[in-house]
Amino acid sequence: MLGLIMVAIFLGIALVEGVALAVGVQLTPFPPNQQHVGPLFSPPTSRYLMGTDNFGRDVFSRIIAAIPNDVEISFAVIAVALIIGLLVGSFAAYRGGILEEALMRLTDVFFAIPALILAIAIAVALGPGLVNMTIALMIIWWPPYARLARGESLKISHQNYIEAARFAGLPPPRIVFRHVIPNILLTMFVYATLDIGTVILVYSGLSYFGLGVLPPAADLGRMVSEYADYVLTYYWLPVFPGLIIALMVVSYSILGDGLRDALEVI
Amino acid sequence: MSEKSTENLVSVSDLTIVYRSEAGDLKALDHISLGIGEKQLIAIVGESGCGKSTLALSIIGLLTRPPAIVQSGSIDYRNVNLLAIAPKKMRQYRGTEIAMIFQEPLTSLNPVFPVGEQIAEAIMIRDLRKSKSGFDPTTQSDFMQKTYKVSTPKVSRLPQVRRRKLSGEMKDEVIGYLRLVRIADPEQVLERYPFELSGGMRQRIMIAMALSQKPALLVADEPTTALDVTTQAQVLKLMRELMTEVSTSILLITHDLAVASQVADRVIVMYAGDVVEDANVYDLFANPLHPYTKGLLSCIPTGAKDETVIKPIPGNVPNLRNLPEACKFASRCPFVMEVCKHKSPKLVEVQPDHKVECFLYAQ
Amino acid sequence: MPSDIVDDRNILTTVDVKKYYPIREGFNPFGRSQRKYVRAVDGVSLSIPKGKTVAVVGESGCGKTTLARTITLMVPPTSGSIIFNGVDIAKEKIKPKVLYRDIQMVFQDPDSSLDPRIKIKDTIAEPIRSLVGGSEAEVNRYVRTSMEAVGLSEEQGSRPPKQLSGGQRQRVAIARAIAPQPKLIVLDEPTSALDASVQAQILSLLLDLQNKYNLSYMLITHNISVAQYLSDQTAVMYAGNLVEYGDTKTVIRKPRHPYTITLIQSAPIPDPLKRNLLSIEIKGEVPSAINPPSGCRFNPRCPYAEKICTEINPPLREISPGHFVACHFAEKTGT
Numbered sequence: 035m036l037g038l039i040m041v042a043i044f045l046g047i048a049l050v051e052g053v054a055l056a057v058g059v060q061l062t063p064f065p066p067n068q069q070h071v072g073p074l075f076s077p078p079t080s081r082y083l084m085g086t087d088n089f090g091r092d093v094f095s096r097i098i099a100a101i102p103n104d105v106e107i108s109f110a111v112i113a114v115a116l117i118i119g120l121l122v123g124s125f126a127a128y129r130g131g132i133l134e135e136a137l138m139r140l141t142d143v144f145f146a147i148p149a150l151i152l153a154i155a156i157a158v159a160l161g162p163g164l165v166n167m168t169i170a171l172m173i174i175w176w177p178p179y180a181r182l183a184r185g186e187s188l189k190i191s192h193q194n195y196i197e198a199a200r201f202a203g204l205p206p207p208r209i210v211f212r213h214v215i216p217n218i219l220l221t222m223f224v225y226a227t228l229d230i231g232t233v234i235l236v237y238s239g240l241s242y243f244g245l246g247v248l249p250p251a252a253d254l255g256r257m258v259s260e261y262a263d264y265v266l267t268y269y270w271l272p273v274f275p276g277l278i279i280a281l282m283v284v285s286y287s288i289l290g291d292g293l294r295d296a297l298e299v300i
Numbered sequence: 301m302s303e304k305s306t307e308n309l310v311s312v313s314d315l316t317i318v319y320r321s322e323a324g325d326l327k328a329l330d331h332i333s334l335g336i337g338e339k340q341l342i343a344i345v346g347e348s349g350c351g352k353s354t355l356a357l358s359i360i361g362l363l364t365r366p367p368a369i370v371q372s373g374s375i376d377y378r379n380v381n382l383l384a385i386a387p388k389k390m391r392q393y394r395g396t397e398i399a400m401i402f403q404e405p406l407t408s409l410n411p412v413f414p415v416g417e418q419i420a421e422a423i424m425i426r427d428l429r430k431s432k433s434g435f436d437p438t439t440q441s442d443f444m445q446k447t448y449k450v451s452t453p454k455v456s457r458l459p460q461v462r463r464r465k466l467s468g469e470m471k472d473e474v475i476g477y478l479r480l481v482r483i484a485d486p487e488q489v490l491e492r493y494p495f496e497l498s499g500g501m502r503q504r505i506m507i508a509m510a511l512s513q514k515p516a517l518l519v520a521d522e523p524t525t526a527l528d529v530t531t532q533a534q535v536l537k538l539m540r541e542l543m544t545e546v547s548t549s550i551l552l553i554t555h556d557l558a559v560a561s562q563v564a565d566r567v568i569v570m571y572a573g574d575v576v577e578d579a580n581v582y583d584l585f586a587n588p589l590h591p592y593t594k595g596l597l598s599c600i601p602t603g604a605k606d607e608t609v610i611k612p613i614p615g616n617v618p619n620l621r622n623l624p625e626a627c628k629f630a631s632r633c634p635f636v637m638e639v640c641k642h643k644s645p646k647l648v649e650v651q652p653d654h655k656v657e658c659f660l661y662a663q
Numbered sequence: 664m665p666s667d668i669v670d671d672r673n674i675l676t677t678v679d680v681k682k683y684y685p686i687r688e689g690f691n692p693f694g695r696s697q698r699k700y701v702r703a704v705d706g707v708s709l710s711i712p713k714g715k716t717v718a719v720v721g722e723s724g725c726g727k728t729t730l731a732r733t734i735t736l737m738v739p740p741t742s743g744s745i746i747f748n749g750v751d752i753a754k755e756k757i758k759p760k761v762l763y764r765d766i767q768m769v770f771q772d773p774d775s776s777l778d779p780r781i782k783i784k785d786t787i788a789e790p791i792r793s794l795v796g797g798s799e800a801e802v803n804r805y806v807r808t809s810m811e812a813v814g815l816s817e818e819q820g821s822r823p824p825k826q827l828s829g830g831q832r833q834r835v836a837i838a839r840a841i842a843p844q845p846k847l848i849v850l851d852e853p854t855s856a857l858d859a860s861v862q863a864q865i866l867s868l869l870l871d872l873q874n875k876y877n878l879s880y881m882l883i884t885h886n887i888s889v890a891q892y893l894s895d896q897t898a899v900m901y902a903g904n905l906v907e908y909g910d911t912k913t914v915i916r917k918p919r920h921p922y923t924i925t926l927i928q929s930a931p932i933p934d935p936l937k938r939n940l941l942s943i944e945i946k947g948e949v950p951s952a953i954n955p956p957s958g959c960r961f962n963p964r965c966p967y968a969e970k971i972c973t974e975i976n977p978p979l980r981e982i983s984p985g986h987f988v989a990c991h992f993a994e995k996t997g998t
Contacts (some may be wrong), residue, residue, distance in 0.1 A: 050954045068672050072713070115779060193775040193776075194770040194771075194772060194775045194776035195776050195778040196788075197768075197770070197775055198770065198776055198777075198836075198839065199778075199789070200737065200759070200763075201735075201763050201766075201767055201768055201790065201840075202763065202789045202790035202793045202794065203760035203790065203793045204789070204793055204796045207811060213778055216780050217778070217779070217780060252935075347859060348829075348857035348858055349859075414713060425732060451780055452777070474917035493844065494712075495763035498948050499723075500948060501948070503756070521806070527887070527991070528722035528723050528949070529722065529887070529926065529929045529930055529946070530722060530926060530929045531722075532926060532929065532931075533928075533931070533940045533943055533945065534943075535973050536931075537940055537941050537943065539973055541939060549862040555859060556859070556931070557859070557933050558930075558932060558933040560932050560935055561932070561933045561935045562931045562933065562935070562938055562940040562941070563941070564935075564940075579690060582935050582936070585933065585934060585935050585936075595860065595996060596859060596860065597933065599859045599860050599862070599863035600888065600933050601861065601863075601866065601888045601889060601891065601892035602888060602933070603891070604891055604892070604911060604912050604915075605716075605870075605891070605892060605894065605895060605911065608892065609868065610863045610867065610892070611863070612860060612861075612863035612865070612867055613860040615907070616776045616828060616830075
């Protein structure tokens with residue numbers, strides 16, 4: 035439940051900010067991109083909760099502004115991965131034969147694409163930024179889900195209620211949607227919650243290399259990379275963003291663990 | 301009459317075991333008493349939920365406590381209360397003097413070792429326990445090397461897997477046990493992996509492993525339920541014959557009254573955690589007393605389609621949590637009386653060597 | 664042959680039905696591909712008279728479950744005819760929605776035959792919605808009738824399977840099978856996973872339903888007493904072949920095939936004065952389905968076997984009216 039609360043907090047922040055952005059209201063103590071709101075390199079004080087950076091921007095505000103990036107990309111990528119993976123995996127398992135072979139080998143092809151290389155390629159072709167990185171990750175994130183869906187579907191396809199559905203005259207697509215997918219959904223969700231954190235880490239890595247959101251917009255991964263050299267001097271500059279990244283990843287993991295434990299009881 | 305007579309190999313006295321859970325205590329065994337004598341085959345017959353598996357596991361000491369809790373009673377084996385001793389001491393009995401075989405032979409055998417080696421391992425552990433070095437894992441390999449010359453031969457050619465070959469005395473002893481369980485071609489079989497063997501063969505291997513310990517008591521939990529009927533016949537016959545050949549007692553847990561009638565000396569009928577009837581096999585079938593026993597017997601289809609009518613027992617097994625003070629069978633009993641709904645009957649010997657727990661026969 | 668009578672009296676007739684599963688051993692581009700087959704069902708011909716029960720009896724690996732799945736077209740037959748209601752469903756393409764209106768199946772394991780995420784009244788409704796159609800009210804009517812017929816209350820209908828006992832779940836499976844009002848129901852070991860007292864309830868229920876709705880049953884079982892109690896005719900299978908076939912009373916009380924005799928003798932009788940089990944001598948085990956013994960499949964284990972038994976697999980022949988045995992020495996075996 036701790037995980038749930040933590041995730042809810044992050045989600046809440048993202049949601050509220052999304053609304054605020056649309057409406058044009060500023061929620062952070064200071065405008066995140068505004069320079070010289072305070073002294074340069076100020077350590078954390080009661081006014082500047084996490085200090086200021088080399089441009090005098092408030093770190094706390096920037097972090098709050100940056101959180102939605104990670105939340106959006108992680109949810110979007112996982113959602114798409116789940117959907118594609120579910121469809122590919124469950125149909126492959128149920129139909130079997132050549133279709134299964136073809137789909138699984140296709141899955142292997144996508145599995146083999148390295149994230150960073152693809153991200154760089156897309157950044158070169160379409161430009162960097164949150165949306166393009168989201169697309170890049172969506173392309174390569176679904177194969178493990180397809181494999182998991184296929185494995186779980188195979189387990190289920192031997193259950194008699196699947197055969198009974200054939201005796202009810204249901205065509206294969208209906209059987210997959212009505213009987214196979216609902217019964218593997220739980221396992222897939224547990225895996226997904228444990229995986230969301232990984233998306234955040236990968237995206238942080240990408241923005242570390244400068245492929246994510248462009249400056250001057252705030253981005254957690256980029257903040258860590260830009261200020262890495264200051265870790266022993268103006269420590270608040272890389273450490274706070276890094277901590278927040280870690281916190282988000284851990285909270286998703288805890289949520290996933292909790293989900294898994296809760297489901298085992300059933 | 302107390303069960304703690306000196307003739308009995310194992311005496312269960314007033315045993316109550318509950319499973320503690322958030323939803324309440326589930327009373328798996330309710331003050332039950334029974335005795336297993338030497339060279340006897342006792343069959344415990346009951347349907348799912350009656351407590352027979354809990355009983356078997358508690359005798360052999362495999363009950364996880366908690367969540368299982370012993371609320372009363374004892375299990376005496378040769379004047380030692382098995383429930384009161386430390387787990388370490390129980391290990392001296394389990395597998396040596398009290399052995400067990402389970403329902404599903406495929407999962408009871410290790411899939412990555414040939415069955416000959418698994419029997420050899422059982423024999424080796426038996427001898428280790430009796431030797432001076434005691435049961436200490438660090439000296440195990442030395443002991444193995446010195447006593448049995450189990451060595452790894454050079455790899456002969458690819459892609460054959462390196463195999464340890466049993467040699468000499470150990471191999472002879474293993475073959476001896478395989479022959480004991482009537483396996484033809486023991487030399488071939490001992491190199492086979494469990495998945496290469498049929499269910500019946502695997503069950504015989506289990507029996508061989510159990511008997512290699514020279515146990516005084518063999519607990520068999522539904523050993524033939526997963527087997528074909530012809531294989532079941534072979535295995536049951538084997539168990540009965542081995543009992544006299546090897547001087548072991550057998551406690552056979554089964555849901556099948558017919559199986560019990562074929563091999564048992566004594567039958568104990570259980571229902572919802574109670575022993576409801578306890579008699580020698582001939583008396584039980586000739587003169588069943590408890591209404592549940594009678595009901596079970598009339599459930600067995602014995603005739604052709606238009607000849608017989610089986611009378612199923614109406615209703616369902618009661619919920620074992622929060623049981624009221626009453627006979628557990630009352631709601632389903634065709635002979636139910638007023639007293640049955642308010643008091644629990646006790647197990648009483650109403651005829652020579654024939655005990656029953658029912659108000660129809662005793663107050 | 665028992666199935667020479669392909670006529671109105673039988674709801675289903677199979678003629679020499681075979682189901683082989685190919686095994687591919689390795690990939691050798693230079694050699695000929697070794698075509699080996701698992702001969703799960705190797706030429707089975709039988710008939711099910713309307714309104715009656717035919718039991719198919721045998722042990723694991725004999726092919727009886729494959730036979731059930733083949734005649735219901737869950738798997739396509741390798742060869743042979745399956746004549747249901749006058750139509751050879753093995754050869755003519757018949758739509759599943761039409762076929763399964765008339766043939767239904769009850770599976771062995773009550774735990775896996777119901778979707779755990781679906782309430783049982785919806786599980787029962789599913790074949791109706793798909794095969795029969797109609798308005799919600801009509802569908803509900805079918806469901807209610809089925810549930811009443813098997814003794815389930817409306818309240819139980821709103822529950823998921825895990826809140827019901829094994830026996831109740833099997834009732835749900837039966838309700839689902841009878842809901843579209845089929846003509847033939849294939850029962851695959853319907854009571855093997857149930858306790859004795861529950862088994863008795865279900866067997867009585869099945870008999871009642873058969874009488875009430877004039878259903879035909881094909882009963883797959885390894886349990887002789889269940890076969891005897893429910894069926895009018897019995898077919899005994901061994902290693903993919905039918906080895907004996909006839910009226911149940913005859914086959915069970917006067918078996919002639921050595922395997923049938925062994926099978927009946929192995930069934931434990933609930934009477935300690937008749938300890939048949941302790942005096943049997945059964946040799947060997949069920950043969951491999953890939954490399955069965957040549958000739959009669961039972962010959963390595965048969966006390967009557969002679970040379971001809973290793974050469975020719977005996978066909979089913981009528982040794983007395985309505986009683987068929989596949990044995991060269993059927994005359995000798997009656998003791």
